[in-house]
Amino acid sequence: MQIVLVGISHKQAPIEIRERIAFTLSKRRNAMQQLISEGIEEAVILSTCNRSEIIAATSQPEKCIQIILNYLNDYAGEDLSPYFIIKEGEKxxxxxxEVACGLDSxxxxxxxxxxxxxxxxxxxxEVGxxxxxxxxxxxxxxxxxxxMRTTYAFxxxxxxxxxxxxxxxxxxxxSLKTKKVLIIGTGxxxxxxxxxxxxxxxEEIYIANRTHSxxxxxxxxxESIRGVKYEDRYEALTxxxxxxxxxxxxHIVIKEEYMHKLNKPLAILDLAVPRDVDPNVEKSPLIQLFTVDDLQTIVDGHLQYRYCIAEKIRELIYDEVEKMSIWMLQSQVDPIIECINTWQKQIIKETLDQLSKNSSFEISEKEYLEQLMGTSIRRVMRNPIKQLKNLNEPNKIEEYGKIIKHLFTEGSRKK
Structure with a gap:
């Protein structure tokens, strides 16, 4: 099984590109269900204001990547391939x-x-x-x-x-102390x-939301905050x-055609992806419009500290990824062990059926025999299974898998 990732982030694309493949909750659910129906074994979609990324676990990495690329381009309605990042395996x-630690934000x-x-x-x-x-x-x-957040006191x-x-x-x-601010959105x-x-x-904070409750x-x-009806938002902005x-x-929630009644300067910060504010509002000489991408220019003392420790965290991440790689490799022997377990159950059943033809057993006696045979077979197979779990070379796992499949399934059928 291989991990692949295909997506887009603030590092590769501006907001006007990212918003084309932003996923609402329902669209995320639908997308994951469709990807699974197309043969991808596992999929998770991370969609934020900074990124939309599809993470998958697959036994066919190249095919999986192409399925995801096709899906994202169809979703966007155009070919956005030049903006996508594609990563496989340990990368x-x-x-x-890095994303979970906030190092890529x-x-x-x-x-x-x-x-x-x-x-x-x-x-x-939830989707499966x-x-x-x-x-x-x-x-x-x-x-x-x-x-990491605890260790470095984030x-x-x-x-x-x-x-x-x-x-x-x-x-x-x-200073904001003498300002009047309207917030739209209560998420x-x-x-x-x-x-x-x-x-x-x-001085005064107002808040509006489509759902007033x-x-x-x-x-x-x-008590100091004042509510504004969603339909009255343009009037309140004056x-x-x-x-x-x-x-x-x-959809756009602040449209340019309704923004002509302003009588004083208005600074707008649109933190949504897709954007809430029509970019054309900036045609007005009274409006300054900023988006989430503009936040990259901010300078913060605490932020500088975080840049300093980011490389330390990355070094530790390499160790975690190596552990994860070993776990994934060893997990590939699970189907082999399942094959052995199936064979064990088959041997016990066939033996009990044969004994039952020649002798009459009480239920308790049959259960005891079944338990005894299971214990005996597991004891015989304990060391070989332990050796299998310690394998850490892909070629050996594949080779052993073929041999065991032949010995314990195909071989037994021929017999």
């Missing part, structure tokens, strides 16, 4: 560990990605596409990431798209933005200094 595993070491990786695996397991190999790999990456100075976004806006327009990004705006002691829960916890959006909508 794919290394990438997954726009904001290095950011906190959200760990939860997103965990969620991606959980969704795949996240099985033995990808479950093991991604769980190991999550565990390692948690250890949690003492948490960074996320939300925190960096607020810092970015503050650097662009100055993870919106709530993180709200948290950090409150720390900045913003979600706003009510936030208003109950924060009095705002800042707009920050982070919805999961697949």
């Amino acid at each position: 794919a595993m290394l990438h997954i560990f 726009i904001v290095i070491g950011e906190d959200q990605i760990l939860g997103q990786v965990k969620e991606a695996l959980e969704i795949a397991q 596409s996240g099985k033995k190999f990808l479950s093991k790999l991604i769980r190991e990456a999550i565990t390692f990431s948690k250890l 949690s003492e100075n948490p960074l996320s798209i939300g925190s960096i976004g607020v810092k970015f806006i503050k650097e662009r327009i100055g 993870k990004i919106g709530c993180l933005v709200l948290k950090y705006l409150l720390e900045e002691e913003v 979600k706003i009510n829960r936030i208003l109950e916890d924060h 009095d705002m200094d800042i707009l920050i959006t982070g919805t999961s909508s697949p």
